[in-house]
Amino acid sequence: MSAVQATNLWKEYGRVVALRSVNVDIDRGELVAILGPNGAGKSTFIKIVCGVTRPTRGEIRVLGGDPSDPDIKRRVSIVPQQGGLYLEQTVRENVRFYAELYGVEPDEEPFELLEVHEYMDRRVEHLSGGMRKRAAVALALALRPEILVLDEPTNELDPTARQDVIEAVREYNESGTTVLYVSHDVHEVEQLEPDRVLIFLEGRKALDEPFDRLMSEHGSVLDAYRSVAAQVAGE
Amino acid sequence: MSWRTIAARDFKAWVKDRRRVTVTIVTPIVMMIVMYGAFHDVKPTSVNVAILRHDSGAGDPIVDQLRCDHRIHLIHVKSVREGRDLVRRGSASVFLYLPSGFPDRKATVYYDPTDPMGSRYVLNKIQRSWARHVAGTVKSSVRRLAPVLKAAPERPVHVPQFNPFRVQTPVKGMKYFDYLVPGLAVMTAAMGSIFGLGRLMMEEIELGVAYALFAAPIRARDVVIGRFVNMTIWGCVRCAIVVLVALALGAKILHPVLLFLVGALSAATMVGLGLLMASLAGRSEVAEMATGAVTIPMMFLSGIFMPISVMPGWARAFALINPMYYMGDAARKAALLGYLDPVDLLILLGFTLGFLAAGSVLYDRVREYL
Structure with missing residues (x-):
């Protein structure tokens, strides 16, 4: 069964078309990198996948159901770009709050893995940007999701912390979690070594290829990206 | 939930x-x-009142009341113009002019509209003191005439009550x-x-x-x-x-x-x-x-x-x-x-x-x- 199945997906905000006829099929257990410049439609796509918003037209199925259904939402967790943590609370209090909303007993392992356990009882407002991002990723993993969606999770992270986050994501993916990893950094995608790469441009899915084939055909993600961007510009 | x-x-x-x-x-x-x-206690703490007297003492009850009030400071002026100027410049909240022939000739109360609290306080004081004076005069007149009225076979006129009202409120002594x-x-x-x-x-x-x-x-x-x-x-x-x-x-x-x-x-x-x-x-x-x-x-x-x-x-x-x-x-x-x-x-x-x-x-x- 597919983890995410989008058929002829459109999303319009008034006159602005954010997504144009997007078709995507992501299998369970896949690690998919979603790449594209700002305004390409990748964040809109994951908003629909997480049930935050609904498509204007087309159909979306997540884990075989409607993504806005609370039972489906319970199986999907997200790391928003800004982290999504309450500043005036400690990391532990944030974890308890979200765990209660999701109705799960939080998994302690991600906090060890990302070395968040050292500052679990510190207020988020007293943490650096990098520490907050690690905490947000650990929190999303602690909710035991079947699908993990990360929206540019390594912004503000130093190279070591970025590597730690990528390793943690890969580890959970290897144990069966489907991962949608949104980024606009081609080098980060190479570091991630996903199963597939989706490139969004101007609201369209411009490329959908396995990572290995993409690397063998283009040599690098950057070259693949340039080639696709040139094709779209030519159209 | x-x-x-x-x-x-x-x-x-x-x-x-x-x-x-x-x-x-x-x-x-x-x-x-x-x-x-x-x-x-929304009474003004200090109000200046300009006063010019040309009366022959009929305004004493008013002036005495104003003088007794610790919140009121009286300024005696020499002309109507001076009194009005004090009010216009904001140096006094009220100017009171008691002309000769008062009370047959009406007194003038000239007040500063930018100080409604102060001027309203002084106006109330003036009106109340005069009402009290008039009431006292009427009472003493009635007392003086009482034996004559009692001796009369029939009461010639019906004398209404001086104050026919009883003022009541659920909360007495309410402040602002x-x-x-x-x-x-x-x-x-x-x-x-x-x-x-x-x-x-x-x-x-x-x-x-x-x-x-x-x-x-x-x-x-x-x-x-x-x-x-x-x-x-x-x-x-x-x-x-x-x-x-x-x-x-x-x-x-x-x-x-x-x-x-x-x-x-x-x-x-x-x-x-x-x-x-x-x-x-x-x-x-x-x-x-x-x-x-x-x-x-x-x-x-x-x-x-x-x-x-x-x-x-x-x-x-x-x-x-x-x-x-x-x-x-x-x-x-x-x-x-x-x-x-x-x-x-x-x-x-x-x-x-x-x-x-x-x-x-x-x-x-x-x-x-x-």
């Missing part, structure tokens, strides 16, 4: 934040002490401060909530928390209800502090519990309005500006600070659709008459539910702009 999780989180976060708790508790106390200091307390109680309960909620919701959007909540397995209305419950609780806390401090300062509140109930409902109403404004505005600075732009006219046209009976027709019509009017009216009736007006309460409840429903629908639209 996800709304309970939201409300509990907000409540704990509030309690843990010492600055927020301090502001919540200290602000109403300081405000009440300042208001008490300013309004518990007592009049203000119900309004202060409901406004304090309501205002912190209306501005606080907009800021909180906008912060959540900026931190990505709103995104995470929309992605969480809860309904948007649970977020709204949880938030509404927490903010209303804090509105009630502020209202209770105001009522307790007012009682400690000696304010006359006939039924403090009823006033508290009205305060709680007022807090709920204005939290609903705050929610509506925040959801409508979409950005924190716009939310604050829009909330201020809506609430300030609502407040001044509510009758809380000035009775709506003195306002023009359009302002009275506006009061009928202004929830703050019903808040003030219900609070005053509860505090000063010990009466819970069911019409006010039902209308406030209607406003609360309406704001909450509209706010929930609009909050749900926020997801499109994240």
Whole structure:
């Protein structure tokens, strides 16, 4: 069964078309990198996948159901770009709050893995940007999701912390979690070594290829990206 | 019951934040002490009165009363022009001219309209002292004529009572401060909530928390209800502090519990309005500006600070659709008459539910702009 199945997906905000006829099929257990410049439609796509918003037209199925259904939402967790943590609370209090909303007993392992356990009882407002991002990723993993969606999770992270986050994501993916990893950094995608790469441009899915084939055909993600961007510009 | 999780989180976060708790508790106390200091005895502390006398002593009762009052400072002037100039320059609040032939010729009272409190105080003093003098004269005349009237076979005229009225009030000796307390109680309960909620919701959007909540397995209305419950609780806390401090300062509140109930409902109403404004505005600075732009006219046209009976027709019509009017009216009736007006309460409840429903629908639209 597919983890995410989008058929002829459109999303319009008034006159602005954010997504144009997007078709995507992501299998369970896949690690998919979603790449594209700002305004390409990748964040809109994951908003629909997480049930935050609904498509204007087309159909979306997540884990075989409607993504806005609370039972489906319970199986999907997200790391928003800004982290999504309450500043005036400690990391532990944030974890308890979200765990209660999701109705799960939080998994302690991600906090060890990302070395968040050292500052679990510190207020988020007293943490650096990098520490907050690690905490947000650990929190999303602690909710035991079947699908993990990360929206540019390594912004503000130093190279070591970025590597730690990528390793943690890969580890959970290897144990069966489907991962949608949104980024606009081609080098980060190479570091991630996903199963597939989706490139969004101007609201369209411009490329959908396995990572290995993409690397063998283009040599690098950057070259693949340039080639696709040139094709779209030519159209 | 996800709304309970939201409300509990907000409540704990509030309690843990010492600055927020301090502001919540200290602000109403300081405000009440300042208001008490300013309004518990709203007589002017010092009023200058210019006076010119050309009478032959008939105005003595008035002048004696003015002279005896420690708040009034008399300035004797030499001409009408000088007296008027003192008032125009603001050096005196009232100029009193007693012409020759007073009281057959009328005295002139020229007052400064920019000092209504001072001039009204002096005018009352002048009128009362003259009324007392006239009453004394009439009484002594009646006493002198009494033997003649008794000796007469029939009473020639029916003498009406000098004062045929008995003035009564549920709360005797009410001061302006007592009049203000119900309004202060409901406004304090309501205002912190209306501005606080907009800021909180906008912060959540900026931190990505709103995104995470929309992605969480809860309904948007649970977020709204949880938030509404927490903010209303804090509105009630502020209202209770105001009522307790007012009682400690000696304010006359006939039924403090009823006033508290009205305060709680007022807090709920204005939290609903705050929610509506925040959801409508979409950005924190716009939310604050829009909330201020809506609430300030609502407040001044509510009758809380000035009775709506003195306002023009359009302002009275506006009061009928202004929830703050019903808040003030219900609070005053509860505090000063010990009466819970069911019409006010039902209308406030209607406003609360309406704001909450509209706010929930609009909050749900926020997801499109994240």
